[in-house]
Amino acid sequence: MIALGIAIAAIILFVGTGGSLMPQIVKAWFFGGKSPDLLLTNAVLLNIALLIFGWRRYKDLHAEVQVRREAEERARELAERDPLTGSLNRRSGPPALEALRTELAGTHREIAVMMIDLDNFKQINDLNGHQLGDRVLTTIARRIADSLPREGVMARIGGDEFVCGIPFESTARDKVDNLVANMIRSTSAPIESNHMSVEATVSIGIAESGGQYARGGNMNAEALIHRADIAMYHAKKRGRNRYYWFEPQMEDELRFRNELEAGIRQGIPAGEFVPYYEQQIDLATGKLSGFEMLARWESPRYGTVSPEIFIPIAEEIELIGEMSEMLIRQALEDAKDWDPSLTLSVNISPIQLRDPWFAQKLLHLLVESGFPPTRMEIEITERCLHENMGAVRSIVTSLKNQGIHISLDDFGTGHSSLSQLQSLPFDRLKIDRSFVSELAGEGDGKALVEAIVSLGKGLSLPVTAEGVENSEVLNQLQGMGDMTGQGYLYGKPENAAATRRRLAAINMLNKDFPAPLSAPLSGPLSDKATLSSDRRQAG
Incomplete structure (x- = not known):
């Protein structure tokens, strides 16, 4: 505005002075007339220079303001728009x-x-x-x-x-x-x-x-x-x-979930997560062959919490690895004095198999405890095979080379292909409890279980049936050939002290150790555990 004002003032001044002076200058230059006053002539020439300077400065400033306005508009757009998708952002x-x-x-x-x-x-x-x-x-x-x-x-x-x-x-x-x-x-x-x-x-x-x-x-x-x-x-x-x-109850559920998350973070270093053991029985002889480790959260606030509740949360907040290592360390300590014929099965989360150092961590725990690798069995679910087959193959091969057995857990629920079964060195198939439980009804469960058992025989893989809950299911499984079973028919999962007492009663302990002083807690969340929740593990 100032530059434009200077230019306009120069124009007015030029009109005022140049109107009378310019004819005299022209006559003097071209016709030899009397020259005008030198001071006035210089004033007119300076006025012309000022006019040119003012107008050019006005144009330059106008262009500069336009560029600045466009830059500010662009900056505002960048501040309000997401540069990748072009949509509004968190601010706008x-x-x-x-x-x-x-x-x-x-x-x-x-x-x-x-x-x-x-x-x-x-x-x-x-x-x-x-x-x-x-x-x-x-x-x-x-x-x-x-x-x-x-x-x-x-x-x-x-x-x-x-x-x-x-x-x-x-x-x-x-x-x-x-x-x-x-x-x-x-x-x-x-x-x-x-x-x-x-x-x-x-x-x-x-x-x-x-x-x-x-x-x-x-x-x-x-x-x-x-x-x-x-x-x-x-x-x-x-x-x-x-x-x-x-709906309002969703907010209450989320608040409770956040409380559980905080409890898990505090409970891991406090040792509130403990291993429980479920018996694995040879169905032909009725002989105890080993145990599967399950996880329980013995919380001072919530009582004994089912893994169906806390395992998904631990996976989401990426604490499942730390929790699992703590549970496996305790389980190896509990199991190393069991009879040498008994095995220990541990279920591994798919998230743990994303860790390239998982095999080394597990081998370190075995060396630390002195537990024989040949007595340990790692269970992975079919879901693991669909995430990163190359990483799973590398980890499984490392574990197999150390003598650890590998089983495919919950078989039949995750769409495994025969090529996957052949490409990975599995030692056992575990039939999901959802199929085994149908043996007591009129569904297609029997045909599915028979097909899985036949597949196991064809691939020379032993089979374990989960969810053996009654004698009717047991009788049908026994008629399908040799296999191992586990379920509530043989008792609910027990803590280390109860398991040790059970083994002592049947002379399957190398040494007798005193039972632990503390007893399992009970509380509102333990009442929510179901047959399926007992199947969910942390290890």
Whole structure:
């Protein structure tokens, strides 16, 4: 503005002085007339120079301001937009949702806020690289945006988390259901990149500004996002690739889950997690052949907690390895004085098999305790085979080379192929209890169990049947050939002291040790344990 003012002032001055002086200058230069006053001539020439300088400075400043304005606009866009997906970010997303909520307030429409999280995105990144991971994020973001109505708002608020808001008629909640169902279908379509194909699913939680849980309509965008996040977490707990609307009990469940997580973190160094032992019986002779180690949490607050409750949490917070090593160390100490004919089976989490040093850690525990590797059996589930076959093969081979036996646990539930059974040096197949329990009914359980037993014979692999709960199941299994069984028919899992007393009674101890002074705790969470929960292990 100052530069423009100088230029305009120079123009006015030039008009005022040059109007009378310029004709005299022209006559003097071209017609030999009387020259004007030298001082006035210099003033006019300086005025012309000032006019040129002022105008050029104005143009330069105008261009500079334009560039600065564009830079500020770009900076604002970068501050409000996610550079990878182009959607709003954590800073601008919630205000945009709040603006939409405010706009809808007082009308017959509500806002539905959706929290969207990619399932197992870390695994996609780890197995395929970050370049493909970015491609997955951009593709999923585009598919989500394409699913939203024109008034919808979308923001990326985390590495693999998106939040969306859409308006809907308060009486037409089913339209939100249809939109979200379509979104789940579209996002799960394969993503192709560099001759690779990835299928990414999403879990979605939904919270509405109206409805019976809206606290009288006093729900801002942040509160809705929090509720949608709780509902999304609930969807993940129920199997992923699905959606749930927020309900108040979900918040109570999440709060309890956080309390359990804190209890696990404190309980591991405090020694609250202890091994229990389930008998494994030769079905033909009835002779005890070994034990499988199960985990129990003897919590001062919750009592004896089933692994069905705490194992998934320990896996999610990546403490399963530390917990398992502590339990295995204690189990090896308990078992090294058992009769040499008895084996110890330990179930390994798929997360532990992602650790390239797992085999070395386990061998160190065996050396530390002096327990013979040939008496130890590691159980891995079929789920492990689908995560990283190369890493599993390397670890299994290392363990086999040291004399440790490997069994495939819960066989029949994870779609193992014959090529996988042949490529990995398994020593045993374990039939999942869900098939064994059907032997007492009229289902197809008997045919499935017979098929697995025949497969074991064909591959020269011994078979163990889990879930032997009654004499009817036992009789049918005995008619299928030699195998080992375990289940409540032979007694519930017992702690180390009770197991030692059992072995002492049948003369299967090398030495007698006094029973431990402490007894197992009992409490509200122990009552939640079921037959299936006793099958879940920590080791």
